[in-house]
Amino acid sequence: MMLLRYAVYRTFTMLLTLWVVSILVFAIINLPPGDYLSNQIAELRATGQAEGVAKAEFLRKEYALDKPLYQQYLIWVGFIPGPLGFSGLIQGDFGWSFEFDRPVGDIVGDALWLTVLVNLSAVLFVYAVALPLGVLAAAKSETWADYTAGFVGYLGLATPNFLLALILFYYGHKYFNLPIGGLMSPEFEGQPMSWDKVKSILLHLIVPTFVIGTSGAAAMMQRLRANMLDELSKPYVETAKAKGLAPAKLLAKYPLRMAFNPFVADIGNLLPSMISGSVLVSVVLGLQTIGPALLTALKSQDQFLAGFILMFVALLTLIGTMISDILLVLLDPRIRYGGRGA
Amino acid sequence: MTPLLQVDALKIGFGTAPAVVEDVSFDVMPGETLALVGESGSGKTLTCRSVLRILPEAAQLRSGSIRFDGTNGPQDLFNLSERAMRKIRGDRISMIFQEPMRSLSPLHRLGNQVAEVLRLHRNMNRAQSKKVVLEQFDRVGFVDPERAWRSYPFEMSGGMRQRAMIAMAMVAKPELLIADEPTTALDVTTQAQVLGLINELQRETGMAVILVTHDLGVVANMAQKVVVMNKGRVMESGSAADVLGSPAHGYTQKLFNAAPMIPEVATPARAMEHDDIIMDLRNVTKTFTMRAGGWRKPVTVTACKDVNLQVVRGKTLAVVGESGSGKTTCARVALGAEVPDEGGEVLFYPGDGADPLPVHGMTPMQRTAFQRQAQMVFQDPYSSLSPRMRIGATLTEPLDIHGIGTRAERREKAEEMLGWVGLNPEMLKRYPHAFSGGQRQRLSIARALTLDPKLLICDEPTSALDVSVQDQILSLLEDIRDRADLSYLFISHDLAVVARIADEVAVMRAGVIVEQAPPDTLFYNPQHPYTQALIAAQPEPDISRPIDLDLVAKGAGAPTTWPEMFRFDALEAPALRELEPGHLVRCHA
């Protein structure tokens, strides 16, 4: 009941925030000098392609890029009509990607599930590895198990992702015949799901999951370990021990839940990072996720694509923080969001 | 018959320091109750914990042996594997920890925590265990077991948490129950109920009990054997009749002499003057919204209702009453830690004719001044001490906050305070967890006193102290009161203590004050059935005069069963009437 009211209230705040973010996003995208089409024209001229110039000019008119920035913003969001009527974000028209020459919705839609797949598997990897190891490292702190886990984690952390990927690709291919780059064997692309395709995807996922996951896992593990160590000597753990609980269950039920507080706070970041996380890694690994599309769009100032992805990520961020705030109360009943003493 | 538990030449120490428990031996027979009494900090808790091998990380079991001879045959508890030990914990031997407030997980509902034992050792499913636990909750005196099941520990009063802890330890019907001061936070009628429950279980299952307590009355009523400890050593041990009847050791004699008693009162006292009051609680009502809900409709609890209390300058107002009746809540409201519901207000009179200050509407400046003059001793000293702050820092903090003295002076003051409460200055370096329960309670008192306050609210300040230390502390408090005109709002369950220190007593039950009078009047002529029940339930340290636990446990029964004159239903209580000058009773005309 209280939570329900809280959720409704947060939704309203969210819309407000989203609006502020939309202004900022638009401003930032347009911060670097030039715009997509003028860059495009320059590039076309530089490579001697007279032909494309006419097309670029055509698009400039059609997408109102010849209007002042504030009008472009209003058209983009859908507050005022563009050259061909209302068609903004709030009308459900996400715009056109000049770079890919397709509607923004299509591009994002295609890449979305791969993105979620890659990052979800990375997140699962992080949790699957970091949770048990972090708890173990805390329970067996200052033993070789603890040190080994820490060392391996830091090894992953201290290796630049791209280098790590290259190493894994190179030796993985050499010794285990793992594929290099991509998310599935090319012959499966556009094919319906089949057992072989799933296998291929899983095989391709190994290295990216590992590369994206290691740093996250190491970070989570160490933090969890620290938080767990704080909890382990608390009296309530002794009580639980006096009940005769087995260590694994005991740790999971009592101190882990306490130690989890800071991580729940960050669960809000999980959603957006599913989309925009690991951009650079995806770029260097050649994964067809949203990340590389975003980077390309930003670099070339493909403003509708970049804008939409950024707004999408922002929305997820907002939803994420809301979820994390609600989870926080569920996790720790003592937490209230009111002011002090109120 | 072989003893169920044999503790032999136990020696426990910390680091390189001399042992804190030395050469402790005793036997517990099945079905028997052994009382462990002794000075605060003498190692009782450590001894108990070593039976379950749950000692602080820094503690070392230096030597000795502990054997347990339960249904599974004799076992050497010191050399048992962890796995085998887990089978014993909670199942064969269970323990009630001394500080129930800290010993419960703050994130889990009480029901969940208690039922876990059953699910673990008795293979019960959720529904079965819930049924058993609710029953147990009822037997330890929860008026609304269902609410207790759903509550989080922080939503419960001190005594309620303690009862949950008791329920947790007893619900699985262990062979040996180690109860480390299980009733300190309970009023005497509830205490009687719990002790009765223990007795009952002993009769039913042949459970043996190690009962750590400071209350010699409880010892007299419960124990067959007594072990007296002091400074880590056993001073005297033997059958209860012998030890209580004719203490042989000097320490034992001293201890028993210090036991306070409710005085035999010949005449009622004169009414109290209420002209120079220092604090005035007016129509204080406090309603809490339970967190238990989540997505459901919120449930509210009225902790206290329409409480009017006046603390007279230089005098002691004692509040006694049922566990969960809102005493702590009133105290916290009085010092501004909680905001009362609309309509209530608390006024503080700085004295010297200055205008009264509304505690809940002060400017920051006024607040700082107020906080210097009014201090509180929390019911739960462990929680109120910063776990990561050394005691030295904790004790100097109030001075630090108010910018009093230099570093060295603060330090000296801290040492002096420690001396006052009978602790060693060497302890300044320790963290709160490295103290015994009674020591922490004294630390809490010491901290409250460092600022030389004008008003001190003590929430059960001596419950964890053995009678001789308690005597010392009470003398100290009286001394300061007389010397520095300090006023107390004193919450306690121990009527004997109240009788000694109070100038006026208010009795609370179910969130309202049912009777209020000077102690002598009250003990001479208790009017309210609840007050009468309380006085009757106070155990006496005389083995020849046992109280009938079952009888007094009934207390005064539910308010709806009281004589017509006092009866009330839910929160619709009759008004408080002045029967004779200074003697208020809640009754119909």
Next chain:
Amino acid sequence: ASPLQETTFWAQEVQQGNLPPVHDRIPVDPLVVDLEEKGRTFGKQGGTLRTFVSRSKDVRQMVVYGYARLVGYDSNYSLYPDILREIEVVEGRKFIMHLREGHKWSDGAPFTSEDFRYWWEGVINNPLITPSGPPDFMYFDGYLGSVTFPDPQTVIFEWPNPNPNFLPLLAQAAPPFIYRPAHYLKQFHGEYADPDALAKEVRRARVKSWAALHNKRDNMYKFDNPDQPTLQPWINASPTGSSRQLFVRNPYYHRIDARGVQLPYIDVVEMQIVSGGLVAAKANAGEADLQARGLDFPDISILKKGEADGGNYRTVLWGNGAASQIAIYPNLNFADPVWRDVMRDVRFRRALSYGIDRRMINRALYFGLAKEGAMTALSSSPLYNPAYHFASAVYYPAKANALLDEMGLTERDSRGIRLLPDGRPMEFVVETAGERQEVENALAIVSDTWLEIGVKLVMRPLDRNILRNRVYAGVSMAAVWFGWDNGLPTLNTSPLYLAPTNQEFFSWPKWGQHYQSAGELGEAPQDDAPNRLLAMADGWSHAYDDKTREIFWREMLRIHAEQVYAIGILSEAPQPVVINKNLRNVPDTGIWAFDPGAHFGVHRIDEFYYENPHQQVSQ
């Protein structure tokens, strides 16, 4: 000639009657390639060629590699009719194009002058599709050319004055497609299509107008619309957005070998989009059959290692066709007046050039395999002149110092850095696109030797778009880029790109803008030399005999050599090319250039074949 042979790849389709037999597919007078003359061998049809690109829009590389043009360059960089049967040039101003009889689009529709007409009338002169009107190349000397279509096989382009730019333009790697598959595009054209159907189509494609739809479907160069018919050797057979693009042989392709086998030899090209950084790793793993794009010289050692470890490929080194592999462009239109004046002094530019130890750079970065020297026509160009190549391009710090001293820049600060006339230290900021490590390495070496002449080089990597915008705006002091794309000019190559006619030459963005915008933007060059370059370029355009043209060309190259507008460091840097061991007809030496050359284009990738195509397919 020998009888035509049916293509195995399409044999089944032909049998089932879905496709006409080969003699009905190819033009009546196909282009018969003379393999023997080129020293090449006859091949077999079949096989899949795997290659990598790094961006999804690089699908267009297939138009480049395929290199079927109306007229194209041969491997000696002379023009010959390719798609056209013949082209007559009258007085250099009238171009009569003769199409091949029976030439068909890849969907079997005839390729006729109607396709040109559609381009001219339906596309170029339709204000909705092309709001900016006919493209620049249709204007010459201010006159718009005319296009006529006397019969289905003939198209005539005509200008009042001789237009020497027209044919080279058609042979470009990225040519203007002056013909469009009219039969296909008409369904998207407001003037031809059924309005209702069109409106539905517009909605389906989620675009805003039929013109946008037309534009979207009409991607001759982008090559991303599998439905659009083409004349290229391979046709796109994959949906857009896929990371693997398949290209299958064009059944109507107009070339055959002398034995009557229709080209291309290779059935399928599989182009996979991978991250740029992984191309070398994939090539090393033997996953590329023909790869140069995405490979840089530093990758050579790992490629050779893969070869030695038993990889099924060989690596050869071609030369890069840009006029300079790394060139520094001092911005003569820089906004800071003090710096600008310094940079406009030719002595300064020469001094910088003398201050570069090119040998060292060549050795460190290219094993000494590149050619050290200034930016000028490459050695394989008929216009090559060693004097220009080495002009101011030897390491001669004493001379550099002398030049700078002579300019009066004698004051130095405590670090030994010379001071500008207004007292600031000479911190010469060179901006790069930050894409090539070799540039950074080269600049690291340059900065060491420039210190000796008292100039401090500050390197600043930027994104290429940002770099361009900064240069154009005149806020960047100097930039690094390749030299002229076309390092292999012939007499008949327009030298316009040597003159300040476009802002893409980073030394004179403003002058270029002035020329491009016909005086509206930018600023006119005041100095002698640039104006002379403009005059020469104009002169070349109006010279019709080789002799005069050569004079103009050489004079322009001389001016560049003398003025050192761009400080070239080295050229003909080796470009690794990975070739499957079974792939035949791939030259061991060659020029890797976009224009002219179209990368593999001039080397006629449609003549490459597998020794054992069947084994290849099963891979």
Next chain:
Amino acid sequence: MSGIQPDNRFVDTAPWVDEVDASAPERSEMDASAWRLTWRKFKRHKLALVSGIFLLVCYLILPIAGFIAPYTPNERSADYLYAPPQSINLWHEGKFVGPYIYPITAKADLESFRWTYTTNEENPMPLEFFCEGNSYNLFGFIPSDTHLFCAPAGATVFLWGSDRLGRDVFSRILYGAQLSLTVGLIGISVSFLLGITFGALAGYFGGRTDWIVNRVIEILRSLPELPLWLALSAAVPSNWGPVAVFFIISIILGILDWPGLARAVRSKFLSLREEEFVKAAEMMGAKPGRVIRKHLLPNFSSHLIASATLSIPAMILGETALSFLGLGLRAPAVSWGVMLNDAQNLASIEIYWWTAIPMLPIIVVVLAFNFLGDGLRASLDPYKG
């Protein structure tokens, strides 16, 4: 000394005095400050102590890196490109020579396109000590050209090989440490300062403060860093040195980076502020600042220490990601990130493995920080020892 009485009761027979032992231990001992006590506990952590000393040495070396390195960072040995690591030996053919190296000569192998090196094992060339080399600045401002050791004329001393341009990897690592171990930490500090401050304010005060801080966090988090960096790379004035640019970038990174930490701090504080000891402190009159500093933060210090340790590798490596966008450090500045950036290709893994050596100091330093942090955490842990 049996205390068993006839009635089976035990009475202790040892002498007993009824007195509290209030004798204070030594004064100096008493006055030991909290820091001293913590330090005493810390010292017992051998691994942490060793790590701390190691890091201290590292930082002490920074200002004199130029002295220890045989070469300056951008000194190229044109004839020794991609030279493999050379070892320093003491004994030559059973004879003690003192530290010496064998000279090497390079040959371009145009078959495999590598530089191949032959070692002349006949000719041991003793190292020179306190010799003259290229000049550098001691402590950043004292010009000097004396090096601890250098190669004798005609030889080279590449302890960890040389890179593509013939620069000594060992020396560059030493110089790189000067940046990698300092500038990045500034970003961390900024981020921690902001994160803790705002997180603490939001968590402790809750209500309106919490609302505002959370909206700021949400907005900052929604604003992707990528485009900001891109915009920045265009906006930084071009005559700024690489270090200055990097400095600014790392501060901006810090400014953008705090929300994560702030959320963690906030959520923990939301829970901690309900604790009884916080109430107790407040009721003694403690101001919010004090409650936060003395009561709340210490209870979250383990997490903070762990987070700080973890952000160090991120900061050292952050620039490799930045250089992807043209914003990283660049020549002539050297840092470990820059060096690794150069090593991000297959050849560096498979052929010129020594160019990837900069990973080593990163790992060692990070592990040292980790052990140090863990030791610190343990010595702040009241339950330990």
